[in-house]
Amino acid sequence: MGEGTDEGTDEETREETPRVRRRGRTALLIATAAVLGLVGGTCAGYLIQADREPTELPSLSQPVVAQAKGAGPEPLSAAQDRRVKTDGDLRKLLIKRPKGTQEAEYVAGDKGWMGIADYAEEYNRPAGAFGDLVGAEFRRAAATGWTVGAYSVEVRLIQYRQEEKLGASDAAADGRYWANTKSGTHVWAIPGTGDGMAYVHTKPDAKPGYVPVYGAEAHAWRGDIAMEIWIYDTKPIPKAKIMDLAERQMERL
Template sequence: MEVPDIPDAPRARRRRGRTALLLATAAVLGLVAGTCTGCLIQADRKPTALPPLSQPVLAQAKGEGPEPLSAAQDRKVKTDGDLRELLIARPKGAKKPDFEPGKDGWLNMAEYADQLVDEDREFASLAEAEFRRAAGVAWTGHGTESVEVRLVQYHQEERLGASDRAGNWDTFDTDSWPIPGTGDGRVYISAEPETEPGYLPMYKAQATAWRGDIAMEIWIYDTKPIPKSKIMDLAKRQMERL
């Protein structure tokens, strides 16, 4: 008698990764427990102060700081003040001329241009050079001598008006010499007098120089030759005041 084959009893299905899941669960529980413990420990600690956002205050060095420049040392104070105070004074014994351009030593652009040969052209040139203001002094000396001194100041925002104008003069038929300590400054003396019917022959000397935003101009007229020493002395003394 044949014994029928009896099939094997079915095996229970194992959940795949059960051991790994148990390990992972334990790890998560351990992490949570560690986090909670850390939070409890941190809660019991005093808060750590944050560093200040502002920079530390530096102690000031002992001793007095540098003295501010005086008006005599600060050139900006000198040149922005009363320009007439920078003009050389009339010599003792000299007289004011019968006619003096401007008012109280000041000349506006039109009055200053009127003293030059081509008034209209010079007016336009002064505007282009950024004319700011001008001051002047004049006198008559012994005999037929007459002297005019001008200080002309420019804004110099876009152009170097003082240096441009000081070097832009018709020097006629002259001899010339540099003015010491002025760079491009020069004096000019006419070799021959200017002549015009009905007038005495007239000699002319001229000095031009500049410093900063101020151009200096000096003219001397006389019926006799003008010594170099006279115009040179005036030019040097006037430049020393700028």
């Protein structure tokens, strides 16, 4: 995708919490029609069967099928089985802090881990976010960060249980939505991620008494893990910075 256009909206009119997709009324009507069709077909079947002569049942004895010789398929190795990697220490999947940088003074969570309460605190309305994260089947999150002077980076991997909902893809979609609400934003697709996107905000966050701060971010997902990257600096952030981090982090997933 090429450079994006400004898509500003009033953020105060919406709650900045994860949006969980719900099944629409159309799906409900289709499901109801299917059930009615099944009941109607079953009743008709009973009426037809009642008028027929009884059919003799086949013998219960069946021929024995010989078992195939040879060993079964080889189990996947740890390198091939993605679940082995993602069910382990999630922090090991985080991109490594580059040489010459300092560990960030503050990264949300504790020792690289973020619980649901820690992650909810990152939203403007933590109480509402907490409830939405429970509904989205939040499992755990890991985070890392570093600084070089005024330049700072934070990377997060958020894992979802995904028993009933596609939490990771929904979370990435939520991040993309809010990134597009900021004016002066340029957008690029992250190669190899399907719908992953990187954003550079060309208009700084300027408040009286503070140095203007520029931002960039990236949102993507793979399997049950959503990725977030945030960059801040007192000068404009090049596209190459956010794209390089996003591509290298997604390669680790």
